[in-house]
Amino acid sequence: MTWIAASLFLVGGLLFLMFLGLPVAVAFLVINIAGVIVFMGGLVGIDQLVANATDSITTFALVPVPLFTLMGEILFHSGLAARVFDALDMCFGRIRGRLSYLTVAGGTIFATLSGSSMANTAMLGSTLMPDMIKRGYKPHIIMGPIIATGAVAMIIPPSSLAVLLGSLARIDVGALLIAGLVPGLILMAMYVITIRITLARDPDAAPSYAVERAPLGAILKALALNVLPMGLVIFCVIGLILMGWATPTESAAFGVLSVLILTIVYRKLSLSVMTKAMMGTLKVSGMMLMIIIGSTTFSQVLAFSGASSGLISYATGFGLGFYAMLAAMLVVLIILGMFMDQLSIMMLTLPIFMPLVSVYQFDPIWFGVIMLLALEMSLATPPFGLLLFVMAGVAPKGTTLGQIARAVLPYLLCTLVLIVLLVAVPGIATWLPSVMRN
Known part of the structure; x- marks a missing residue:
């Protein structure tokens, strides 16, 4: 079978199964079994598939x-x-x-504490949106900042997707986590500027209202009691990696320990809290690991069939330059993001992209940050951006996906501008990892 036929069979078959509505993990499993039977000798290949699946998730x-x-x-x-x-x-x-400014500031802090874009968006929407609606804020100044700030958890450490990307693409996980910090903060500054411009053009988007000004002493006390202690969590997650005192795994463990200590200090630790937290963790982690099992095996079948080498030879045969190839990769990621979830996109593209990264001599950490930004954009691109549906779930009845997509558009443009900045000045992403190494 030619590499073109193998590619159509494997990639086309996977996309077709997803289009039919099969869960991502099931779609990968079905196409993997079919690929093993066709390309790896039937039942003998099934044994190898099981062994590879076990190896793919039993990694530290x-x-x-x-x-x-x-x-x-x-x-x-x-x-x-x-x-x-x-x-x-x-x-x-x-x-x-x-x-709106509170959304950006608080969402950025929570992003450094959670690592989950879905959780960040849901939390911002459920806590801030009702008050914004009550104050007469227009929908676009409510939904845009919430979705954009929620998505930034994908780039600011600790990002679970960055850990997966680093692990599967053989990129230094600690360096990739730290590399997202400066771009993430720049993106937050861009969001603040975007809100300011929006309000300058349409002051009625956020009507002014009387607010009782808190005394300076009360403000300092609230910050000291409720915000400053969170620095312990941020230090455990980011500071320990940056100083070279802990690996990403160790810093994650210290992060959980620090959060448990804070819940005990604030007397918030209870059986109910831990049960809900463990159930949420089990659902998310189980879903991710199932997809990893399927997608890792898929990349191996893709390579064994000759489809990977054929696709890479075809892509490099156009003679595209450095920037043209990078632009082509970004277009692929954004288009796929309109129809697939981020983990599936990553698993589908990494077997093809990473060899091209080597051929074109991209800095792997720099490319990883750009890929995360592209995946962040895909969270909010219609028709199937996941955060659009999260927002639709917490928004008032009658809110359409079209309204939500238009609200987030200016913030997507901010991400595009940041990607251009990273291409022009790669040091934005690579400076902190180099400091960490030294």
């Missing part, structure tokens, strides 16, 4: 994924995250659009 590098997820779940269910927002809310005074 994947341990941070459930730990980071557990950390965010405990913060959310214990109410510690809400205390952070209440303290920050006191700092914004009577600034027009204060709740």
